[in-house]
Amino acid sequence: MKTTAKEKTASASTLKSRVIVEDANETDIVAVREIYAHHVRNGLASFEENAPSLEEMRARHAQASRQGLPYLVAKLGGRVVGYAHASPYRARSAYRFSIENSVYVRDGMAGTGIGGVLLDALLARCNNGPWRQMVAIIGDSGNKSSLALHRSRGFRLVGTLRAVGFKKGRWVDTVLMQRELGAGSTSLPGDAASEGGKSP
Numbered sequence: 001m002k003t004t005a006k007e008k009t010a011s012a013s014t015l016k017s018r019v020i021v022e023d024a025n026e027t028d029i030v031a032v033r034e035i036y037a038h039h040v041r042n043g044l045a046s047f048e049e050n051a052p053s054l055e056e057m058r059a060r061h062a063q064a065s066r067q068g069l070p071y072l073v074a075k076l077g078g079r080v081v082g083y084a085h086a087s088p089y090r091a092r093s094a095y096r097f098s099i100e101n102s103v104y105v106r107d108g109m110a111g112t113g114i115g116g117v118l119l120d121a122l123l124a125r126c127n128n129g130p131w132r133q134m135v136a137i138i139g140d141s142g143n144k145s146s147l148a149l150h151r152s153r154g155f156r157l158v159g160t161l162r163a164v165g166f167k168k169g170r171w172v173d174t175v176l177m178q179r180e181l182g183a184g185s186t187s188l189p190g191d192a193a194s195e196g197g198k199s200p
């Protein structure tokens, strides 16, 4: 028997309510790597072409921790089904109040609300931090799920960089989307943080 759209929505909302989001620990990175490796090998969302090693993924996770940036996992019955994290938007010091986000859901589980739960949790954490802007750099202008996910969480379209990537034998665009965090640009950062070169 065919599943109706109504039944699909109902099962997605049941699944979503069972998802727990928590800070990733070192053990979780094994599953995080597995999830990311699939998307690196088979998709265009990431412009990496070779899946990073576990050691490299652990180093990235450790760096986020050192920088005070959230790195979250979504678990369903104890199994990691997706992850989301923030990283500096760009390295030069004047960019220090701007961060980039990444969200990846386990292969076969997309479209069930996990990405939304993860991005909501990431935004809640980042809104409470010192950062003022979040930028989504979306690989492939045909990435409907990611565009819809970000749009539904208040990101606005900034523009499309045409054919800046070449992966899987074709040119790939990146779409830039952005939303404010906390007070956005309506106020200046605190005294110490506003001094050039210091981290927030």
Ligand SMILES: CC(C)(COP(=O)(O)OP(=O)(O)OC[C@H]1O[C@@H](n2cnc3c(N)ncnc32)[C@H](O)[C@@H]1OP(=O)(O)O)[C@@H](O)C(=O)NCCC(=O)NCCS
Residues within 6 Å of the ligand: 039, 043, 045, 102, 103, 104, 105, 106, 109, 110, 111, 112, 113, 114, 115, 116, 117, 136, 137, 138, 139, 143, 144, 145, 146, 148, 149, 150, 152
């Ligand atoms: C992009 C991704 C993280 C989204 O997560 P997801 O669990 O599939 O998304 P959700 O089911 O939570 O949907 C989020 C919103 O987008 C909408 N949406 C999701 N996929 C959609 C699609 N293909 N078309 C239209 N809308 C869609 C949903 O309706 C939902 O809106 P709502 O919360 O207002 O109801 C996930 O699909 C994924 O991992 N894709 C591959 C990697 C990737 O592209 N990552 C993003 C890197 S920038």
